[in-house]
Every structure is written in C-alpha cells, then in structure tokens.
Amino acid sequence: xxxxxxxxxxxxxxxxxxxxxxxxxxxxxxxxxxxxxxxxxxxxxxxxxxx
Numbered sequence: 174x175x176x177x178x179x180x181x182x183x184x185x186x187x188x189x190x191x192x193x194x195x196x197x198x199x200x201x202x203x204x205x206x207x208x209x210x211x212x213x214x215x216x217x218x219x220x221x222x223x224x
Contacts, residue, residue: 177184179191181198183205190198 175187177187177191179187181190181193181202182188183202190201193201
C-alpha cells in the first residue's frame with residue numbers, strides 16, 4: 174500500500190480519495206466517520222462490565 178500524499182485519506186495509506194471531486198470526498202468522509210462510530214458503539218455495547 175502507498176502512503177497518502179494528498180492528505181484526504183482517513184488512514185495513513187492511500188485509499189484513492191484524492192481522485193474524488195469535493196462532493197464525493199465529503200460523502201466518503203461522512204460515511205467513513207459513521208462507520209467508525211458504529212464500530213465504536215458496538216465495541217462499547219459488547220464490552221463486559223467490571224464488578
């Protein structure tokens with residue numbers, strides 16, 4: 174994997190977002206953020222409670 178040189182990737186490696194127009198980029202970044210929030214929520218819900 175190549176490192177991101179455009180600065181648009183949400184991770185250190187290139188995911189091709191440099192080729193997107195502004196609207197496509199904004200939509201992709203919103204969808205990525207929503208996915209990460211769902212993953213975080215699932216991790217918190219399934220985390221055992223310490224007694």
